[in-house]
Amino acid sequence: MASSKVKVPFLKSYLPIRGDHDIYYLDLIELNRVIRHAWKDCFEDKFKNQHWIFARIDSLYSIRNRVVHSSGYLKTDELKSVETYCREIIKQIDQYIK
Numbered sequence: 604m605a606s607s608k609v610k611v612p613f614l615k616s617y618l619p620i621r622g623d624h625d626i627y628y629l630d631l632i633e634l635n636r637v638i639r640h641a642w643k644d645c646f647e648d649k650f651k652n653q654h655w656i657f658a659r660i661d662s663l664y665s666i667r668n669r670v671v672h673s674s675g676y677l678k679t680d681e682l683k684s685v686e687t688y689c690r691e692i693i694k695q696i697d698q699y700i701k
Contacts (some may be wrong), residue, residue, distance in 0.1 A: 631664040650695050659688040 622628075629637065635657060638646050642653060650656040666681050668674070677685075 631660050631667060635660050635664075649699055656692070656695075659692060663688055 638656060638660075639653075646656070662684060666677065666685055669677065669681075
């Protein structure tokens, strides 16, 4: 999954290096799968509930697809949603990643 993506930035010098762990190379769908698979053991105590995190990931994925596939400009409320959802997710997990 992610391990094949780790090598891509080295092959394409215009892509930034994301980090030294495979987690930095997951796309949103893969991240969703990881969280679902390890919910009880790893994530249940870190997020408000499953619906909360999956709804945000799904929304971010939908917005991401519009950008990547050149489906028009993002509206101001969509940009604000990206900022808000990312801030909310980081707030939930920040204490665990430092």
